[in-house]
Structure formats: structure tokens, C-alpha cells
Amino acid sequence: MSYKEYRDVIDKSDWGHGPWDSEPDKIEWVDPETGYDCIIRRSPLGALCGYVGIPESHALFGLDYDDLNIDLEVHGGITWTGKPDGDEVPIDIRLATEHPKQLWWIGFDCAHAFDLAPAMRRYTDMVTTWPDDWTQVYRDMEYVRSEVLELAKQLDKAR
Numbered sequence: 001m002s003y004k005e006y007r008d009v010i011d012k013s014d015w016g017h018g019p020w021d022s023e024p025d026k027i028e029w030v031d032p033e034t035g036y037d038c039i040i041r042r043s044p045l046g047a048l049c050g051y052v053g054i055p056e057s058h059a060l061f062g063l064d065y066d067d068l069n070i071d072l073e074v075h076g077g078i079t080w081t082g083k084p085d086g087d088e089v090p091i092d093i094r095l096a097t098e099h100p101k102q103l104w105w106i107g108f109d110c111a112h113a114f115d116l117a118p119a120m121r122r123y124t125d126m127v128t129t130w131p132d133d134w135t136q137v138y139r140d141m142e143y144v145r146s147e148v149l150e151l152a153k154q155l156d157k158a159r
Contacts, residue, residue: 003029010042015118020046023141031149034156037103038148040141046118047111048139050074050148053103058159061104068106070158074151075139076112081105106155108147110139 009025025042037053054061060068065081072078082105111117116136 003027010044010046012046012118014122015046016121018118019138019140020118027141027145031152033149034152036152036155037101038152039105039107040144040148043109043111043117045111045120047109047115048141048144049107049109049111050144050151051080051105051107052148052152052155053101053105054155055101055103058104058155060106060155060158063104065106070154072106072151072154072158074108074154075110075144075147076108076115078106079109080107106151108151110144115139 004027005024006026007024012020020042023042027040029038030036031038031052039051039053041049041051043049060070063069063081065078068078068081083102114136116138118138
């Protein structure tokens with residue numbers, strides 16, 4: 001699989017302007033260093049999520065994220081593992097179902113405390129008080145790509 005980019009998958013019209021305006025909603029590529037398939041996908045809340053696909057021969061293949069026997073250091077921690085089929089699959093990886101390989105995906109999201117999920121901006125009028133020191137940070141495509149590549153390296157060492 002070569003680099004693929006998907007744009008205008010998610011309606012961003014009521015998010016206000018930000019870096020997400022010029023970013024794709026999904027990218028797929030193969031990490032040249034590890035050979036692992038990688039995906040970054042925007043969730044319906046606008047936060048980016050990153051995934052690395054591992055082959056059946058990998059020691060972590062088939063393990064639920066709660067059962068991983070290794071501490072994978074990535075933004076917010078690992079929040080999902082699985083194959084992109086079935087009802088339990090998060091919306092942010094579903095477009096990977098056209099992927100030709102049978103891989104086990106390990107992923108994380110950037111919608112944690114203090115992360116800016118742009119679609120949540122439509123609900124800010126519902127919040128009456130924000131802590132004075134609460135600063136939200138949008139984790140952009142460049143940031144998430146570096147986290148995905150770091151996850152791929154860690155998974156390669158854990159084979």
C-alpha cells in the first residue's frame with residue numbers, strides 16, 4: 001500500500017477555523033522503517049486517532065488493549081485494538097476495512113483531557129465555567145504522525 005489521503009470525509013463546517021481546515025481526514029501509509037501499515041483517522045469529534053497494523057506473526061496479535069503485556073508509550077495510552085470489522089469497531093478506523101491485509105490494529109486517540117476535539121466547540125455554550133488554567137491543545141496531523149511512527153518502532157521491538 002502506498003500513501004493514501006482522504007479529504008472531506010467529515011463535515012467540519014460548524015467547528016470554527018483551525019488547522020483541521022487544511023488537514024486530510026484520513027491518511028494511510030507503510031512505515032518504511034518497520035514495514036508496518038499505519039493509519040491516522042479523524043474521529044467524529046474532530047480529534048485525530050493513530051493506528052499501527054501488526055501481522056499475525058507478531059507476539060501482540062489478537063490481544064485486547066487491556067491484555068497487552070507491554071507498556072506502549074503513546075499519547076494518552078493505547079485505547080483500542082482489533083480488526084476493522086464488526087459493530088464494536090470505532091468509527092475512526094472503519095474506513096480501513098478496504099485494507100487488503102488481515103492485520104491486528106493497535107491504536108490511540110487524541111481526545112483526552114486537555115486535548116482539543118474541534119467538534120466539541122459547538123457545545124461550549126453548555127459549559128458555564130472553565131478552570132482558569134485549562135488550556136486545550138489540538139494534536140495536529142504532524143504530532144499524531146510522529147506518535148504513530150514511535151508506536152510502530154515500539155511494536156517492532158516487541159515482535
